Amino acid sequence: MLVSASIKSKARELGFDACGIAPAAAHPELAFFSEWIARGYAGSMDYLARSSDRRADVRNVMASARTVIATATVYNTDRPYSTECADPSRAQIARYAWGDDYHEVIDTRLAMLLAWMREESPEPFDARAYVDTGPVQERVYAQYAGLGWIGKNTCVISPALGSWIVLGEIICSLALAVDAPALEQCGTCTLCLEACPTQAFAAPGVLDSTRCISYLTIEHRGDIPEPLQAGLGSHVYGCDVCQEVCPWNASAPVSADAAWQPRPAWDARALSELRDTAADDLRAALAGSSMRRAKPAGLQRNIAIAVHNGERS
Ligand code: SF4
Numbered sequence: 001m002l003v004s005a006s007i008k009s010k011a012r013e014l015g016f017d018a019c020g021i022a023p024a025a026a027h028p029e030l031a032f033f034s035e036w037i038a039r040g041y042a043g044s045m046d047y048l049a050r051s052s053d054r055r056a057d058v059r060n061v062m063a064s065a066r067t068v069i070a071t072a073t074v075y076n077t078d079r080p081y082s083t084e085c086a087d088p089s090r091a092q093i094a095r096y097a098w099g100d101d102y103h104e105v106i107d108t109r110l111a112m113l114l115a116w117m118r119e120e121s122p123e124p125f126d127a128r129a130y131v132d133t134g135p136v137q138e139r140v141y142a143q144y145a146g147l148g149w150i151g152k153n154t155c156v157i158s159p160a161l162g163s164w165i166v167l168g169e170i171i172c173s174l175a176l177a178v179d180a181p182a183l184e185q186c187g188t189c190t191l192c193l194e195a196c197p198t199q200a201f202a203a204p205g206v207l208d209s210t211r212c213i214s215y216l217t218i219e220h221r222g223d224i225p226e227p228l229q230a231g232l233g234s235h236v237y238g239c240d241v242c243q244e245v246c247p248w249n250a251s252a253p254v255s256a257d258a259a260w261q262p263r264p265a266w267d268a269r270a271l272s273e274l275r276d277t278a279a280d281d282l283r284a285a286l287a288g289s290s291m292r293r294a295k296p297a298g299l300q301r302n303i304a305i306a307v308h309n310g311e312r313s
């Protein structure tokens with residue numbers, strides 16, 4: 001018999017730190033996405049606008065969807081936050097990108113979970129698994145699966161795990177028992193909004209990507225607008241500031257999983273060394289890393305800005 005409890009138990013066995021189940025319904029939070037696009041906050045991420053209709057509801061992705069099995073996996077490692085020991089001469093990289101490409105790691109685990117479900121289920125069912133790249137507002141489903149609430153910093157925050165988590169989900173046609181949604185627990189805190197180096201929050205929980213270091217260093221092609229360059233500091237790939245300051249991460253668990261440990265090629269590297277590294281060598285150092293998304297040219301652009309920022313700090 002395939003029931004929610006057995007799926008969650010199997011998910012834990014496969015290495016997921018949390019698993020919950022949300023109904024595939026018209027959750028009110030899903031509706032804001034099209035307005036967010038209309039305000040221009042997605043910048044040049046045209047693929048988001050193109051998939052806006054499908055992102056409005058998972059039933060637009062898979063018409064038979066009845067539930068979404070949402071998972072969270074801790075990628076945090078036993079390292080101090082950069083806000084505690086910032087060294088302007090060393091490259092800062094978002095924590096999720098330190099180890100192996102999370103798409104591949106989580107995709108493999110979701111495939112194992114789905115294969116097991118098909119073995120256990122007495123009836124055939126439709127299913128699709130996604131890790132970040134699918135046309136799914138996965139944070140909303142994670143919230144309705146009870147994994148955590150969407151914080152003012154736009155990250156899903158689990159009361160037990162914090163926000164250093166990668167999400168992955170299986171949309172399925174099974175009518176599984178669903179969880180209660182997670183409750184909002186930011187309260188009156190505004191630490192993340194105040195700490196953002198580039199003032200990227202248009203409002204609590206509303207990110208203007210065109211000002212966000214993660215977007216600028218990863219998704220944006222071409223020159224980074226000059227007024228925002230100083231705010232990049234020594235960030236060369238992504239930014240964790242709004243998570244580092246979050247009180248819910250103060251005692252967040254760490255993972256000993258080899259997949260998430262820092263890769264030597266990018267581990268607290270001196271910016272001057274990276275600046276002098278040839279594009280082919282940068283490309284080789286990106287093998288198996290989610291940092292491939294920025295491409296060597298993008299990283300060289302970011303490194304040059306970070307070096308310049310270090311020289312004037
Ligand atoms: S990731 Fe960095 S730049 Fe982007 S909103 Fe958070 S603190 Fe601001």
Ligand code: SF4
Binds near residue numbers: 152
């Ligand atoms: S820093 Fe405060 S406001 Fe921001 S996400 Fe964390 S708890 Fe919420």
